[in-house]
Amino acid sequence: QQQVKQSPQSLIVQKGGISIINCAYENTAFDYFPWYQQFPGKGPALLIAIRPDVSEKKEGRFTISFNKSAKQFSLHIMDSQPGDSATYFCAASSAGGTSYGKLTFGQGTILTVHP
């Protein structure tokens, strides 16, 4: 059962534009929401993460927006660059108990930024 749903599956943006990727989760026990960036032939690498006690987190051109009541969170990439072309995964996990740091991933979004 997929507990984190991600959309869109693919996204094409012009250089300088805004890329937006959305995720929705079901498990209210989730309390950590990371985004991973993956380049071809490489493993996923942490891009930015948020905890549900804040509604927004910004790091450079990357911003996570979090809506706890709607159980949704999104990644915004401002001034998108060709070097941002990659696959992006949202994920969720919960600390403590029997969770053991296990991540539940969304399906992934292939982002292409045209020059």
Add this chain to the structure above:
Amino acid sequence: NAGVTQTPKFQVLKTGQSMTLQCAQDMNHNSMYWYRQDPGMGLRLIYYSASEGTTDKGEVPNGYNVSRLNKREFSLRLESAAPSQTSVYFCASIRDSGSNQPQHFGDGTRLSIL
């Protein structure tokens, strides 16, 4: 600093063959994980080891076994490979599974089963 190292990087097997995927981390992390990545499915957890000496099933464990050889190494074994196990396999590690921290991933093993 190598981080998480996976071997081999590529492998082609015939149906019914067995194989072990190796993973080692040099960050003194306690917890390790095996995922498989398939198009449109994201990454799905196969097995994990919360600490040295323990292993447990994830979301898709059927057809796989694991061994936490020591704190550094966590291997994944396919006893009788099937075409449905064609995938990219990623190993990851985390210092302490009791608190939310980013997982560190290797660069994967690309496995094809003919």
